Amino acid sequence: MFGFQRRGLGTPRLQLWLLLLEFWEVGSGQLHYSVSEEAKHGTFVGRIAQDLGLELAELVPRLFRVASKTHGDLLEVNLQNGILFVNSRIDREELCGQSAECSIHLEVIVDRPLQVFHVNVEVKDINDNPPVFSLREQKLLIAESKQSDSRFPLEGASDADIEENALLTYRLSKNEYFSLDSPTNGKQIKRLSLILKKSLDREKTPELNLLLTATDGGKPELTGTVRLLVQVLDVNDNDPEFDKSEYKVSLMENAAKETLVLKLNATDRDEGVNGEVTYSLMSIKPNGRHLFTLDQNNGEVRVNGTLDYEENKFYKIEVQATDKGTPPMAGHCTVWVEILDTNDNSPEVAVTSLSLPVREDAQPSTVIALISVSDRDSGVNGQVTCSLTPHVPFKLVSTFKNYYSLVLDSALDRESVWAYELVVTARDGGSPSLWATARVSVEVADVNDNAPAFAQPEYTVFVKENNPPGCHIFTVSARDADAQENALVSYSLVERRLGDRALSSYVSVHAESGKVYALQPLDHEELELLQFQVSARDAGVPPLGSNVTLQVFVLDENDNAPALLATQAGSAGGAVNKLVPRSVGAGHVVAKVRAVDADSGYNAWLSYELQPAAGGSRIPFRVGLYTGEISTTRALDEADSPRHRLLVLVKDHGEPALTATATVLVSLVESGQAPKASSRTLVGAASPEAALVDVNVYLIIAICVVSSLLVLTLLLYTALWCSATPTEGACAPGKPTLVCSRAVGSWSYSQQRRQRVCSEEGPPKTDLMAFSPSLPLGLNKEEEGERQEPGSNHPGQARDPSVCCSRFCSLQPGRWGAASSTTPSTRRPNTAPSWAASRRTWGWSWRSWCRACSGWRPKDTGTFWR
Template sequence: MSYAMFGSQRRGLGTRRLLLSLLLLAFWEAGSGQVHYSVLEEAKHGTFVGRIAQDLGLELAELVPRLFRVASKGRGDLLEVNLQNGILFVNSRIDREELCGRSAECSIHLEVIVDRPLQVFHVEVEVKDINDNPPVFSLREQKLFISESKQPDSHFPLEGASDADIGENALLTYRLTTNEYFSLELPTNSKQTKRLSLTLKKSLDREKTPELNLLLTAADGGKPELTGAVQLSVRVLDVNDNEPEFEQPEYKVRLMENAAKETFVIKLNATDPDEGVNGEITYSLTSIKPNRKPLFTLDENNGEVRVNGTLDYEENKFYEIEVQATDKGNPPMAGHCIVWVEILDVNDNAPEVTVTSLSLPVREDTQPSTIIALISVSDRDSGANGQVICSLTPNVPFKIMSTFKNYYSLVLDSALDRESVSVYKLVVTAQDGGSPSLSATASVSVEVADVNDNAPISTTRALDEADLPRQRLLVLVKDHGEPALTATATVLLSLVESGQAPKASSRASKGSAGTETALVDVNVYLIIAICAVSSLLVLTLLLYTALRCSAPPTEGACEQGKPRLVCSSAVGSWSYSQQRRPRVCSGEGPPKTDLMAFSPSLPPGLDSEVREEGQEVGSNHPGQACIKY
């Protein structure tokens, strides 16, 4: 009993380890941004493919806000994602043969993009073949002319069927209707196209059996199997008992794609041991596979094969040409051969570049390694002719990084400064490895968006450098950015009187008891220039002119003025402080109102005067500038 419990515990531990391994594998796939699914071709609309959102580690609630989208280059809308449940499903009919032809591998590449923050995932959906194509013969009826003089075990080639499917679904077997003269011989070597032949089991007698009609059936290896059939019409010939024979049953030729029309391919030669018309031979094309287009011509008299159409390596890499040589005997006899034409690739397709902008314009405070745009390249050529290298305009703060096969990301490589360069004109160049090489370019304009990263710069200038009473003024400048940036400047104020300095005696008018009102002009000029607030240039000119005032004072007395003090706080807000009434006196003349300015630390003289009067002058907080007028 304890042994059974121990075994059960071990099995439980093994199960948990297996589940843990599967979870780690799924987590790794989701983290790497690559997920693999498979789906059968011809699947109905709505067929479940996979839980793509879950497998990529995305929350369902994030799909719509983060602009979840799926792109499939050249595949249309075969697959779609339900944004409500994150399920990838079949949206329209998928025909594997239409997508990939007879290629052993067939996949749909999906590029999944989400924003905020930007993420790119690559998903491969393998399209699996189903047995949806029956074997097909190129002709409804095949005619064979066989001499009655033929000996048993003679072979007569037949044209086999073709199947658009792959693998077991394209593995063909053949059946022949039961008869006493012929048996079916299957090919023993592997060819791209199945080739068959009839084997004569016993001698023919034209007088007894002048003609035979047989049915040849081809069945594929699918479950359930699909079949195709062709009628074989065998006509027994008399007298002319030697058929033309080629020097070899098969020929192999190589041609460059895009070969010009009338380009020579091969010269075929067949011989017939018969004499006279029974030994005269004419040539004819029986079939051209795989597409049976008239891409080649054959001279019926000399057996020369020439190009008749456009050969495209990207469309077909091999052609099988069946040639028949027929003598002019009565009845005629024929011999057969096959010409295998291999098409060689030429670098005749320039790369294609597609740039998808994702994050434009780019803020100048964007961190390096941020993805700016996606780039995809393609080249229809193969081998080195189809290998594409992507490059970027030199001396720019960007770089190109390969993400998956022919997919790249345009990435910020170093810091940006909009004040130095506001727009970058980038050129992406895709160049293949052919000789000579072909290339293509795509232009990308990257605009740099401004951020508030420059503090204001203030400049000051004193208009009058005369040796007059001066006072320093602290000026605060603040911009409107987010966050706001500030700068300070110290301004020198000079007090200047217009006209002559007051004297002991002043001008008097007739009828006045004492001195007459004297008019003193005090002009103070202050220019403050403030520059470089973000991209806006602001020049502010402040001009303060002293008021002209006069008052007939009582002799020997000083009249109090009404100045007020306005202060500028260092944090940028303006406040109104207390008022005081200083005594402004001159020996004989009337009192005058002066313009005074002082910094937060009171200058000598003013500080003692304030203490004597026992009144506050503005705010003594550091960082304030005060103007008294």
Template sequence: MAYWYRALEMEFSWASGQESPRLLLPWLLLSALWAAGRGQLRYAVPEEAQHGTFVGRLAQDLGLELAELVPRLFRVASKERGELLEVNVQNGILFVNARVDREELCGRSAECSLHLEVIVDRPLRVFHVEVEVEDINDNPPVFSRPEQTLFILESRVPESRFPVEGASDLDVGANADLRYKLSPTEYFDLDVKRNDEETNLLELVLKKSLDREEIQEHRLLLVAIDGGKPELTGTVQLLINVLDANDNAPLFEKPTYNVRLLENTPRETLVIKLNASDADEGINKEIVYSFSNLVLDEVKSKFIINSTSGEIKVKGELDYEDRKLYEIYIDAADRSPFPLTGHCKVIVKLVDVNDNAPAMAITSLFSPVQEDAPVGTVIALVSVSDRDAGANGQVSCSLPPHLPFKLASTFRNYYSLVLDSALDREATAGYQVVVTARDGGSPPRWATASVWVEVADVNDNAPVFAQAEYTVSVRENNAPGAHICTVSARDADAQENARVSYALVERRVGERALSSLVSVHAQSGRVHALQPLDHEELALLQFQVSARDAGAPARGSNASLQLFVLDENDNAPALLGPAGGGARSHALARSAGAGHVLTKVRALDADSGYNAWLAYELQPAAAGARSPFRVGLYTGEISTTRALDEADAPRQRLVVLVRDHGEPALTATATLLVSLVDGAPSPKLSARASAGRVGAEASPLDVNASLMVAICAVSGLLVLTLLLWGALRCCGAARSEGACAPGKPVLVCSSAVGSWSSCRQRRPGLCSADGPPKADLMAFSPSLPQGPTAADNAKMEELKKLSLGNVTLEKGEVHINKFDIGEKLKIALKEL
């Protein structure tokens, strides 16, 4: 124990710079205490302690290293008289910095403490320290006035009682526990009682009858002694004037009246109506009510009494926070020349109403907050207070819903604003956090304080293209450097994390590098074709463009581009068969009737769409001659328009013009020499005509046999092609980068109106390095002129059954979808 005394002496001397009296050592031994509950650090210090008085080893009790105090910005903050206590940041000792007066801090409150916030940064930590200020007996009892005057009738009987105002002591506890002594006298005794409010009720008790003729005035000394050590005293002179008159004094119904009154009671409100009675008659029975001379001026400023009715009303503004209780001494005197007076006491207790809103302060704001900050990060400190009492002074804090924050209670009326869920700057760049403090009154009162919490960006978002896949087109034979399209990607991050640059994802296109065909501008995303493109060589080019931000580490994403090379009409129709190499001779019997099919002109166009849609025209014959032949506009079939007669020339020269639908159109011509002969048609021509029309000239057995052979051949080739295509597609996934993924078929032509037509269908799934495979689509609208006959429709139905679903009927049209399985198959299909 001697060691601790000596250590405390050295600590006090070091902190204050002077020798400490040993009388303070017991106080110092009680100065460092840990409170139960939330880990609050609690110390005690006596009031009136001098500058430098040791309070406690703050840093050591908090578990902080002395070497960390300065680098971590160790400091003490207090919202109530923060200059009273100070901490030495070199050794972490808390000491008294200025004179501490408990009565000035807390008045007569039973508890008096200084609440400190100990804050250290890097990382931020907050400790709550409570320093209890202990009362010492430094205030003597005090009477409100140095002399009290009482008027007592000489006729008053022994045991009569007369109220006397007691003393007050600013100290608390035992130091404010008063006892009284009255100077010795044979006429009076002092009776002290405790009422329900734990205050002393002093009364002078008459022991012996008074005689005004013997003694007109009595002077007594009343001494008040407190319970402190050492004791302190206060005195008041009692001047008793003996009156000569009345037999009976007015009497109140009871000596003490208790009234409860709301603090916001308006002026002129009735507090109580007193009623005193007097057994005398006449003028001695008439009573006048008044405040006793014991009533202070402060009380008179708050209340007023009607001298006739005894009504006490509110005169001034009442405030529970200023004063909670008023003791009003009332005298009731009769109107005798020598009046007798009755006494009572009205105790007015103010009831607190919720007339004070909470006060709130937000400190130590940590902003901006990284959007990847962990849950539980402390954002700010919140402190609240309310001057009201009871439930009216109990404050709770809340936040608006749907915020990623919460309030954590760290100590009484202290909260921490902490992160409750993950942040996303791209969704919300900042939050206006409004903290609402609400008391427990009815109705409650509240106050708000707002703070802006900014969310700092981290590179957690990759650039996102406006479209995951771009489908664009360019006409073939484009100029080098032609602008194709512009890709755009947006990064939801900010600043450098959102700065996007573009680049091609390099791959091989056949034997060439992708970068030799197209390029992309790094900043603008503009895609250019570096050289002219050829639709017949490369109808579809698929590649990827990457977008990468400038964050660390960088993030990126890709977008796919499908570049369709649109066809230009740069290929003229090409005739097939003997007609392509010169004139073709045919023999026709003169007996052939109208509608007899002579032959069929066949042609193909290397272009696509309308550019490959061919129409056939028969050039006009010599002037004045009407040709007995015609050609199908889209079929190329040459047939007779009427029965031949002797007037027709034996040799007919037919010139068929084949024209595509391009702009401008390209043409080719086929020349046919027809010899008219007598007799029946040749078997070959009859069979061909029968195959085209299935007329009455051919037998049904021959027609069905030809049809079945053609259907079986087509179906077999179609099944074989499907098998080969499925195998190539399965192997496509294992190919090099130059292979293209299968895609949705794209129709790049229009059907003819009311006729058979041939056009192309592009399937982007095939590799564009070798040019996309082609498939023909044959369509017919039976509702329009020049359509096939009912027999042809029956053929299509049979073909649909045998071709495994590749023949479809849509809106009255028959569609036969087939792959490029060779020129012979095309000719066979056109034969059908």
């Protein structure tokens, strides 16, 4: 049944109108049913699933449930057939008292998606309460002098039912003296009274026992009885009389104790003791005897307890005034006390449903919770409005009277705020208003929306060569702003090939810790820079990742001893024989020891020492500290031994230093005995150079032309770059710098290599390598003295090779590495390109140029080529 009881519905037109009314109410979002009180368990109430448009098969999956704020166990729904039935005893009087309207409000909630329906079940009254009199026996004192048609008020019965079931009729047991005057409508405005039909005679009938029966209008009828004991009194023939038979008073429910309600006044026309009146309370309905007091002497009615509008809105006080005559006479009146509402009840807030936690990618308007509010006050005092904590991504939406939905108002970000403590404030319309709050904790569930992030996009690592296999060289670390599995980061190499080998054969990374290991010993001579990427990925679905670049610079160790060139002394385990005429003077170059070192930097800077002769004898030869040239220290004479065994020690500048030894056998011959071929052999590499003089001339001309064109191109490029490129963050080559030392005929090389990563995220990065050996001042002078022997035609004496070196460097910008200023934050030592690469690219041009300009042979200086 929907909103009416299906009894006799009358005409078909009336049935059709009621049916349309039912469907209109269902469409409006609220169903109405009715059920009689005291219905048995299982009594059918309505097909609630069908009326709500829900399929029976989806009730269980969608978590169909019925909730009631205070009476959740009275009604229940069978999830198999969708029928709402009575679950436990329903007592309408217990639920609603004597209120004309009585209903049970139900909330029907289904999930996926979340829907809320409101159902009102009207509880119909049945005649289950008989009329009840407050006393078992009522005593009436009636003077025998009372005239016929005199009225004597009686206390009527009360019925807990309503409407017809509470409409009482009275009948009096048969007697000859009294008849009954009873009310004829439900409001019972007319007093229930006994009417004296004929005068009483105390001597004949001093006492009468009557039975008063009250019958309600229910079907079946129920009755209640009270015994009336009528005592006939003798001659006090005037009753006390009140000013009014009924009084109406209004009181605020917060009236204090001893507040005066009303002062009654009753008068008696008798004189003396028969005219003295006292007051007494007969009854206070409903159940309010303890709330009021009556002064028996002056008739003042005062408040004696706490009045509550929410419990009772009206009180009916029956007052009796009795004189002191013999017999005493009494008068009666009724006081109606109306209780006025004050704002003494705070609103009540209840969170009835939650959908937590909330995913951070939840769409706006997603329902988070259902909130109901109520206020026991009435009128404006019971009108409640709700508000939410400000500045939160949620809002309250009113869905029904005193019902709100807490919905998502804007996007969430768990990484910014992982939980919200919401405060819902309900405030009534009273003055002053009262409020109540409820807290709702909303946790934001994480989704994988943040990729792992490294602290910087690139790391520079320095590792010494010859490291042990499996050594730890660096640790990468990425942070993921997400939580739990979404923040669990694993690391892996971004595989690529280095030449003919895979990157994974050089390094590996631990998947969990991010530690990078070198799988094999690294060799600076084979690989100076190992650049690769490490990927970090989280465990989310789908996974997110990012990469970081590692530049691993392999630092040189002194692990290569100097190696003598195959054409030099000591090669193949033998000694080189040199024939020297005795007529040569001081400073004559006898031979030149050539050696190379596979290392770089100071580890490849070679020096030459002549070991003392056996027996401690002095020999007329010396070796250039850095040139390796063996020359005479004085003019030879006949006293010198005809054969000399020279042992030259070649040593690098590493720690510890590594050495090699060359043996040169010098034979002194007379000037006429020295063959021409031998003279060419004595000067070492000078004879091949003489044969290539013509070729060098053409090479010099070609180098000059190419160098001039290169310088012109660089000047034009620099001018265009300076006019078009901003000063900050520009990617441009720095000024090349080459420092050539004049010390002892050798030179030192300083080179800067700038590696620039042009991006919008940071300044350019540069690498610097400086190779500039410092020599003692005295040693420089000594070597210059050796090179300046008067009258010598040796090519090394013609001019300072460093001057030629400087001239050539000025014509070759960029060939020996681009120099640039290095910021303190990005300075990296020992990152220049390898000397071997420079030698392979520009070695021949440099040798040809130096031969042409000075006759100096850079090929003879092992330190230059490394």
